[in-house]
Amino acid sequence: MVWGVTGGLQYLVPGFLKQYLSFEKVRPLHVSSVVFWIIFGAMGAVMSYLQQHTGKKIYSCLLFRIQFLLFGITVILILVSYCAGIFGGREYWEFHPLLALPIVVGWLLFLFNFLKTVGSLRQQPVYVWMWLTGIVFFLFTFLESYLWVFPYFRMHVVKDMTIQWKSYGSMVGSWNMLLYGSSIFLMDKINQHKKYSFSTIAFVLYFTGLFNLMFNWGHHIYTLPTHAYVKHISYAVSMTELFILGRIIYLWKVSLTEAKKHFFRLSYRFLAAADVWVFLTLVLAIFMSIPGINVYTHGTHITVAHTMGATIGINSFILLAIAFDILSDTCQSFEPFKKLFNRGFWLSNISLLVFWLSLIGAGLLKANWQMQTDPVPFQTMMLQLRPFFILFLISGITLMSGMFLLIYPLVRNQWVCYFQQSGDRQKPQHFPRMSRFSIE
Numbered sequence: 001m002v003w004g005v006t007g008g009l010q011y012l013v014p015g016f017l018k019q020y021l022s023f024e025k026v027r028p029l030h031v032s033s034v035v036f037w038i039i040f041g042a043m044g045a046v047m048s049y050l051q052q053h054t055g056k057k058i059y060s061c062l063l064f065r066i067q068f069l070l071f072g073i074t075v076i077l078i079l080v081s082y083c084a085g086i087f088g089g090r091e092y093w094e095f096h097p098l099l100a101l102p103i104v105v106g107w108l109l110f111l112f113n114f115l116k117t118v119g120s121l122r123q124q125p126v127y128v129w130m131w132l133t134g135i136v137f138f139l140f141t142f143l144e145s146y147l148w149v150f151p152y153f154r155m156h157v158v159k160d161m162t163i164q165w166k167s168y169g170s171m172v173g174s175w176n177m178l179l180y181g182s183s184i185f186l187m188d189k190i191n192q193h194k195k196y197s198f199s200t201i202a203f204v205l206y207f208t209g210l211f212n213l214m215f216n217w218g219h220h221i222y223t224l225p226t227h228a229y230v231k232h233i234s235y236a237v238s239m240t241e242l243f244i245l246g247r248i249i250y251l252w253k254v255s256l257t258e259a260k261k262h263f264f265r266l267s268y269r270f271l272a273a274a275d276v277w278v279f280l281t282l283v284l285a286i287f288m289s290i291p292g293i294n295v296y297t298h299g300t301h302i303t304v305a306h307t308m309g310a311t312i313g314i315n316s317f318i319l320l321a322i323a324f325d326i327l328s329d330t331c332q333s334f335e336p337f338k339k340l341f342n343r344g345f346w347l348s349n350i351s352l353l354v355f356w357l358s359l360i361g362a363g364l365l366k367a368n369w370q371m372q373t374d375p376v377p378f379q380t381m382m383l384q385l386r387p388f389f390i391l392f393l394i395s396g397i398t399l400m401s402g403m404f405l406l407i408y409p410l411v412r413n414q415w416v417c418y419f420q421q422s423g424d425r426q427k428p429q430h431f432p433r434m435s436r437f438s439i440e
Ligand code: HEM
Pocket: 001, 003, 004, 005, 006, 007, 008, 027, 030, 031, 034, 303, 304, 305, 307, 308, 311, 312, 316, 392, 393, 396, 397, 399, 400
């Protein structure tokens, strides 16, 4: 988030910190940090909840530690290499391609450990399927996003870009599988039954998500001169998301009653907030998937609004819900932090809305500019966007402050776990509730 705020400042003061940390470095520092926050969080959520689901420890803690070390060291190397100006990768994975190897090895360990812990796939609830498909598809799409290292793919620009953007679209779908699966597990846990995760509708929604993960990425390449059928299929598949949107609207009253019932739970609040962000993101995404609209929004801040709205409002909020579920009251009572939590929760949600709207506002102006036959110079257009950038920066700072208020009790709790009980150092209780809850 600190990198993000620095980037936001650079929107307003071009050339700020240029000598040491130019925007070319700050953007990958920010984007890789947030992407790895989501990936680390998703891995932790899946392995913690898997233990609670099976009622036993994971197959190999040692492998999990090796996986964590591989990822941890690689991410540090990636961030250091960006600071030193060493790149060599592609957008979103700007680091040197050699650093992708330990990530692949770590992910293979994750897959192996997951399969060994699950044992049999018979009679499993929807979230186990979501975790498994998420892990497999992430590996597949991550490898696919590196096909450009082979000259066969790199030599053909259109083919290369098509595969590149296909892999990114599906990769996000894969980590969403890990997170949505974990949030379904958490909802079942809060409700104390597994009715939903074995229901037909849960599996219908799962297959809709999987179908979209595999085939809806075409909106990333509408502007590329590639095969028309790819675009037609993906347009049609994207529109199946209307079914999910319709369902959210149809069930909004039920969701509201549910929300009122559980709102006192810290973890539940994030799930409720993520629900609202799923709705907002889906509306924007469906609009952006219509080719006639995509031609305007492509390459504007509307895309950034979509990405950040989804990664903060959905991914990060689900991860915070899970973090509060797993860590709350484990080494320290969270009661004294309730006020702080409330402030943080509302501050980050309201800031995120303003943040998101300011990006959409900037995007609309830019979309209008890039479609004009005789546009004003780029610099003049960027000056017109300044009011939106000011709003973006201010709301970005308040968003970060709100998030810090939320994270504080979690970090403090871990601090107490690790350091303060030095006399009889208590082991951190990462997996406190191992009991299997009943299937009604
Ligand atoms: C948990 C919090 C955050 C997450 C998950 C997140 C996520 C992201 C992602 C995924 C992108 C890439 C967008 C794209 O390529 O379309 C991005 C870009 C960016 N973010 Fe954030 N972000 C967070 C917080 C912030 C904050 C607090 C600020 C402060 C202003 C910020 C400022 C930026 C900027 C300036 C960019 C570059 C946009 C560009 O390339 O023009 N972010 N962020």
